[in-house]
Amino acid sequence: MTGPDLQSLQTYFHLMNLNGSAQVYHTALELGVFDALLREAKSAAQVAQACETREEPTALLLDALSRLGLLSVERSDQQPSVFSLTEVARMILMSEYRELGDQYWRHLPDFLRTGRPMKKMDAAAESEEHYQSRVAMLGWMLSHAAAEAAERLDIGGRRTGLSILDVGAGSGVWSLAMAARDVNTNVTAVDWPAVLEVARETAETLGAQERLQTLSGNFLEVELPAGAFDLAVAANVTHLLTAEQNRSLFEKLHAALRPGGELLIIDALPGSSLGDVPLALYHLGLVLRTENGHVYSPQELRQLLGDRFAVEPVIPLDAPPHVVGMLLARKH
Numbered sequence: 193m194t195g196p197d198l199q200s201l202q203t204y205f206h207l208m209n210l211n212g213s214a215q216v217y218h219t220a221l222e223l224g225v226f227d228a229l230l231r232e233a234k235s236a237a238q239v240a241q242a243c244e245t246r247e248e249p250t251a252l253l254l255d256a257l258s259r260l261g262l263l264s265v266e267r268s269d270q271q272p273s274v275f276s277l278t279e280v281a282r283m284i285l286m287s288e289y290r291e292l293g294d295q296y297w298r299h300l301p302d303f304l305r306t307g308r309p310m311k312k313m314d315a316a317a318e319s320e321e322h323y324q325s326r327v328a329m330l331g332w333m334l335s336h337a338a339a340e341a342a343e344r345l346d347i348g349g350r351r352t353g354l355s356i357l358d359v360g361a362g363s364g365v366w367s368l369a370m371a372a373r374d375v376n377t378n379v380t381a382v383d384w385p386a387v388l389e390v391a392r393e394t395a396e397t398l399g400a401q402e403r404l405q406t407l408s409g410n411f412l413e414v415e416l417p418a419g420a421f422d423l424a425v426a427a428n429v430t431h432l433l434t435a436e437q438n439r440s441l442f443e444k445l446h447a448a449l450r451p452g453g454e455l456l457i458i459d460a461l462p463g464s465s466l467g468d469v470p471l472a473l474y475h476l477g478l479v480l481r482t483e484n485g486h487v488y489s490p491q492e493l494r495q496l497l498g499d500r501f502a503v504e505p506v507i508p509l510d511a512p513p514h515v516v517g518m519l520l521a522r523k524h
Contacts, residue, residue, distance in 0.1 A: 233276035331363030338369035348374035359411040360429040364391035371400040427458035461517030463508030
């Protein structure tokens, strides 16, 4: 019998490990293992007692969870090992991402048959409610990518003393990471009133609260001052808009920029060292939760920007979540 090629074996075991990891997580969630550890660390015997499970298999489950980075373990030669939740486990469990997106993925078969998304998070009437509860967690997820973006742009060095406009700012993680690198940079964030509260919290955490101004409302409709900004940031925005809405937004941001100002588009873009699987999953997950969601390619974005901007090549951000990149365009 001829053995499989190496790539086939790697693909097989990768899928098996992914599925096994997901099963371990969801079983722990279903049986209350994480909830048993929320208040205090426990041994395998104590977790088994709280969850009404057998001690030996529970110990194996806890060991697997620790190797997945969800539990930390304190081992002793004299006492049983004690398990506690890691920071990431607490963040997940206390957020709407507790099910790791299962509420959307369960809708996938129905979506494939009907084309109807589970939610319409891109609808203006619903977006404030949806994003108010999610932006803090999204800011946490994107914090390292935002720091890398600010570094790659050389904020505080070649780019300093900027007046930044951040449309659809959410937590403000992208623009405020830039302000954190340069005390002479100021940010004007545009988003729904409830969402802007999270941006203010981010600014306070980064020590930039005195350099943050806000404009409340739908960023497609809010009136912006003409020629007032050095850098306009549209982060995780384009994938929620139709082509016509994006074209209109880019025209609006062009008018808000000073001569020679720059537009920075941050969104799901190719180029990560991890390959295109995360990008494909992101795109599929997007259409499950939006009506018009679309991951625009760099070529599509360049067409929508038109001849108003000189567009540079995509800059991949090789930090979690490994699907994000930057497209920088200078105003003609």
